[in-house]
Amino acid sequence: MSKLKIAVQKSGRLNEESISLLKNCGIHIDNGKDQLKASASNFPLEVLYLRNGDIPQYVEDGVADLAIVGENLLVESQNDIEVVRKLGFSKCKLSLAVPKEVDYQGVQFFEGKKIATSYPNTLTQYLKKNKVNAEIHLIKGSVEIAPNIGLAEGICDLVSSGSTLFKNGLKETDTILTSEACLVKSKKLNAEQNALLDTLLFRLDAVQKGKKSKYVLMNVPNHKLEQVVSILPGMRSPTVLPLAEEGWSSVHSVIEEGKFWEVIDQLKAAGAEGLLIVPIEKMVL
Numbered sequence: 001m002s003k004l005k006i007a008v009q010k011s012g013r014l015n016e017e018s019i020s021l022l023k024n025c026g027i028h029i030d031n032g033k034d035q036l037k038a039s040a041s042n043f044p045l046e047v048l049y050l051r052n053g054d055i056p057q058y059v060e061d062g063v064a065d066l067a068i069v070g071e072n073l074l075v076e077s078q079n080d081i082e083v084v085r086k087l088g089f090s091k092c093k094l095s096l097a098v099p100k101e102v103d104y105q106g107v108q109f110f111e112g113k114k115i116a117t118s119y120p121n122t123l124t125q126y127l128k129k130n131k132v133n134a135e136i137h138l139i140k141g142s143v144e145i146a147p148n149i150g151l152a153e154g155i156c157d158l159v160s161s162g163s164t165l166f167k168n169g170l171k172e173t174d175t176i177l178t179s180e181a182c183l184v185k186s187k188k189l190n191a192e193q194n195a196l197l198d199t200l201l202f203r204l205d206a207v208q209k210g211k212k213s214k215y216v217l218m219n220v221p222n223h224k225l226e227q228v229v230s231i232l233p234g235m236r237s238p239t240v241l242p243l244a245e246e247g248w249s250s251v252h253s254v255i256e257e258g259k260f261w262e263v264i265d266q267l268k269a270a271g272a273e274g275l276l277i278v279p280i281e282k283m284v285l
């Protein structure tokens with residue numbers, strides 16, 4: 001019987017959320033400590049724990065069928081693999097930065113200068129597009145220290161909160177790309193494996209949709225029902241049930257996270273009381 005092999009980062013920023021995503025899809029992985037390979041007990045899936053930087057090549061070669069990696073790595077490694085879903089975590093940017101006292105007027109600042117980075121391919125493309133000739137100094141980690149030790153005039157590295165830049169006296173100047181974790185697949189999957197992937201994606205989409213919405217319950221006096229119901233989006237339309245107390249109803253609905261507080265304010269103003277807000281584990285439309 002066919003199965004899927006998914007590569008996830010062995011340890012590091014993507015590891016925990018990758019594993020918990022699989023768990024939320026109902027997949028049980030027996031995880032022996034320090035195991036580099038583990039099988040799911042209830043889904044034809046094998047998990048390979050690998051170094052982040054090695055993963056795209058393994059997927060291109062078909063050693064792994066699927067993987068969870070950041071878009072930044074995909075752009076840098078330029079492997080021939082497909083993004084199947086963006087996963088919404090490990091959001092960051094790949095940016096240029098210079099010492100904060102530099103009077104930075106634009107990317108031409110880097111002409112003839114040295115830039116330290118672990119992302120030489122992505123940086124080369126960006127410099128070429130902007131017609132800047134700069135020397136790239138490749139370092140594997142702690143890139144932000146480079147200007148302070150006289151290694152380079154600027155850096156190109158990942159930025160999330162900006163605190164590493166701040167601590168090293170640097171300021172962000174150009175955003176080269178934005179990135180988040182994504183699920184990728186090899187182009188070598190057979191028909192059976194693609195069918196398995198569809199099963200996995202069905203679960204994944206249900207989990208992702210659930211994360212983006214909240215289930216809301218509230219009490220509403222019947223004479224205000226019409227107004228409250230008109231505010232609520234819901235999956236089809238809100239559920240309205242009579243309360244034990246005469247003249248009152250319980251209204252249930254689903255609200256998208258983005259519109260959440262705005263809708264809650266409107267509901268209160270329209271007469272809703274005793275609002276309960278409950279997370280949704282999975283949502284199948």
Ligand SMILES: Nc1ncnc2c1ncn2[C@@H]1O[C@H](COP(=O)(O)OP(=O)(O)OP(=O)(O)O)[C@@H](O)[C@H]1O
Pocket residue numbers: 009010011012013014050051052053069070071072073090091092158159160161179180181
């Ligand atoms: N500060 C950050 N905020 C959010 N996401 C980040 C941040 N730094 C890195 N990432 C994302 O997490 C991925 C893995 O980063 P991490 O630093 O854990 O591994 P690595 O050093 O590239 O690889 P490994 O140690 O496995 O060889 C990056 O490719 C990027 O997509």
Ligand SMILES: O=P(O)(O)OC[C@H]1O[C@H](OP(=O)(O)OP(=O)(O)O)[C@H](O)[C@@H]1O
Pocket residue numbers: 013141142143144157158159160161162163164165
């Ligand atoms: O903007 P911030 O929130 O400060 O995050 C940015 C930092 O995070 C990453 O490093 P990481 O902590 O993964 O260390 P590493 O260099 O050992 O991979 C990245 O390389 C930056 O240095």
Ligand SMILES: [Mg+2]
Pocket residue numbers: none
């Ligand atoms: Mg890192």
